[in-house]
Amino acid sequence: MGDPSYPCNRQLLSSFGATVKLVPTGPSSRFQLDLSGVQKNWSDRTRGMMIASPSNPTGTSVPAHELSVLCDWVRSLGAWRVVDEIYLNLGDPDQQGRAPQTVLSFDRDAVVINSFSKYFGMTGWRLGWCVVPPGMVSAIERLAQNYYICASTVAQRAALACFSVxxxxxxxxxxxxxxxxxxxxxxxxxxxxxxxxxxxxxxxxxxxxxxxxxxxxxxxxxxxxxxxxxxxxxxxxxxxxxxxxxxxxxxxxxxxxxxxxxxxxxxxxxxxxxx
Ligand SMILES: Cc1ncc(COP(=O)(O)O)c(C=O)c1O
The missing domain is CATH 3.90.1150.10 (Aspartate Aminotransferase, domain 1)
Structure with missing residues (x-):
């Protein structure tokens, strides 16, 4: 994961037994992971890469073409690509005016984390979602069942209302x-x-x-x-x-x-x- 980054993400990984390696990032890579930083910090024990784009705390994104190269390299090693897209819909359109693209448009097996908190303004309602490859669904269902059972009915109804015109x-x-x-x-x-x-x-x-x-x-x-x-x-x-x-x-x-x-x-x- 890049440093700086949203602190809870690294704590979540640690709580599942991962050893989190923070890769220093600065203005030259828009405070985001880039290919050379990831390659330099990769070891034979590395199991995946996690990125939030746009990022908290910097509000900067990894451009789609760079993220795609990064994901290709990580995938070629059989490792996880976990992308936190919680701010994706609050990202600027590109130079052609296209809305920001989800990582899933070029890496179908990436794991995506998202939430109603930011774009839909439902901070505090504790409702989010993951998109995971089919092989992970049953493991995620078991985790969800044991960690929080289900989201509250009120939050679910409010979230459905988010999709009205x-x-x-x-x-x-x-x-x-x-x-x-x-x-x-x-x-x-x-x-x-x-x-x-x-x-x-x-x-x-x-x-x-x-x-x-x-x-x-x-x-x-x-x-x-x-x-x-x-x-x-x-x-x-x-x-x-x-x-x-x-x-x-x-x-x-x-x-x-x-x-x-x-x-x-x-x-x-x-x-x-x-x-
Ligand atoms: C990058 C990032 N991911 C995830 C979250 C978690 O948001 P929530 O728990 O409200 O869905 C936040 C909240 O600030 C965030 O900045």
Whole structure:
């Protein structure tokens, strides 16, 4: 798995007895795994690769053609490709205007994880799904039966309502709104002189580099919270590599709230620097 990445995914793998190897990623690979990183870190004990695209905490994706090459290589070794597509529908269309593609369009035996939490805005309703190769279905059914039996009826009914024309229109409108919020945040951070090494192309996160302030990301977040009452997440929550350098900002908030947050960070500028 890449570092940084969504922390629960690695804990889930550990809880099933896997030893998780985190592969450092940076701006040159959009903070995502790439073929050379995977190949360099592969050993004869490696059983699979897990990717979330777009990613939490960076909002960056692995382009479909690169993911396809990566999956081909991993598949050629008979290993698992597990792709967390929870933010897929909150990804930008490509240059031809096509919606982001699921990994299943080029790797039919990949394992896909998804959820109603993000695109459908059902965070907290605890409802998601997996797409698995046929040979895995009965094992997954047994796990599901023993781990949680079934999703609540209320959540299932709400999820069915997500597929109405009106709901899908609302979700699309929100995706477009996220684009406007992203622009506001990126422009605001640029004015404050806080770099975003890779602008996101999905999800609702921006990963900023606070090293120029002379503070660690932890100190930056603490001061932003205490001095400006702005809640940000330090890189440490998502791994080790660059953890002191980067901070995640979530723009899952209204335009007014985001504007206020940027203004407050600006007013607290001197507190957000070392010395
Ligand atoms: C990459 C990623 N995967 C999975 C999840 C889990 O979401 P949920 O448990 O709400 O379905 C999250 C939540 O933040 C996430 O960012």
């Amino acid at each position: 009106a709901s899908l229109e609302a979700c699309e409108a929100r995706r477009i709104e996220f684009g406007r919020r992203r622009r506001l945040v990126l422009d605001g951070l640029a004015e404050l002189g806080i770099p975003v090494p890779v602008p996101p192309d999905g999800a609702f996160y921006v990963y900023l580099d606070v090293s120029g302030t002379g503070l660690t990301s932890w100190q930056f977040c603490e001061r932003a919270l205490v001095e400006a009452h702005v809640a940000l997440t330090p890189g440490k929550d998502f791994g080790n590599f660059g953890a002191d350098t980067y901070v995640r900002l979530s723009y899952a908030a209204s335009m007014a709230t985001l504007q206020e947050a940027i203004s407050r960070l600006g007013r607290a500028r001197s507190a957000l620097r070392a010395g």
